[in-house]
Amino acid sequence: MAHTYELKASARDRAGKGSARALRREGKIPAVIYGDKQPPLSISIDAKETSKRLHAGGFLTHVATIDVDGQQIRVLPRDYQLDVVRDTLIHVDFLRVSASSKLTVEVPVHFLNQEASPGLKRGGVLNIVRHEVELEVSPDAIPEHLEVDLTGAEIGDSIHISAVKLPEGARTVTRDRDFTIATIAGSAASTSEESKG
Numbered sequence: 001m002a003h004t005y006e007l008k009a010s011a012r013d014r015a016g017k018g019s020a021r022a023l024r025r026e027g028k029i030p031a032v033i034y035g036d037k038q039p040p041l042s043i044s045i046d047a048k049e050t051s052k053r054l055h056a057g058g059f060l061t062h063v064a065t066i067d068v069d070g071q072q073i074r075v076l077p078r079d080y081q082l083d084v085v086r087d088t089l090i091h092v093d094f095l096r097v098s099a100s101s102k103l104t105v106e107v108p109v110h111f112l113n114q115e116a117s118p119g120l121k122r123g124g125v126l127n128i129v130r131h132e133v134e135l136e137v138s139p140d141a142i143p144e145h146l147e148v149d150l151t152g153a154e155i156g157d158s159i160h161i162s163a164v165k166l167p168e169g170a171r172t173v174t175r176d177r178d179f180t181i182a183t184i185a186g187s188a189a190s191t192s193e194e195s196k197g
Contacts, residue, residue, distance in 0.1 A: 004063050005053060012030065027048060028044040029047045031050075031092040031093070043066070050092060059080070074098065074139070075097060099138065106132040108131060109133060109146045109164075117153040118152065119186075124155040124184045124186055125187050126150070127182060129182055129183065133164075133181070136170065143170070148164055150184075156184065158182075159181045160181065
């Protein structure tokens, strides 16, 4: 369930725009590790390897181990910045995590078996209300995605969060209501056909 990878890093003692530019010229980018009641740690990481991880998908939901000069630190990327002109990675913020940590992450929703939905077969439209759901979960149980099975879904049906199987120990951040993930809406064509029949 939880995908992990490792990045090599070096601690950096200088901060500021000048040192950040110098790092980027060397093929590295500045980053910060914070959290877990410890002081922030400024590091530099390989730009090429980190960009590869970013573009592989799930960057903000995959736990990483960063090797900072021999010290292993488990982290979760929390934020990153891209150069506005070149669209290249220029900075990453990492959050220290442990097995007992509880994190809030946005997990994408995948819709399965659209071909098995009578409502969609008759011309209905899948209206996605939430592409992602915010979960409170431990770092080792972050799912790649949540699955919504559309088998048997008819026009007019609403799929709520209660119909989605959450991973063990995970719970939604919004707990005060059974919120809607998607609906099957009738298209103008399918509505006119039903009124004729």
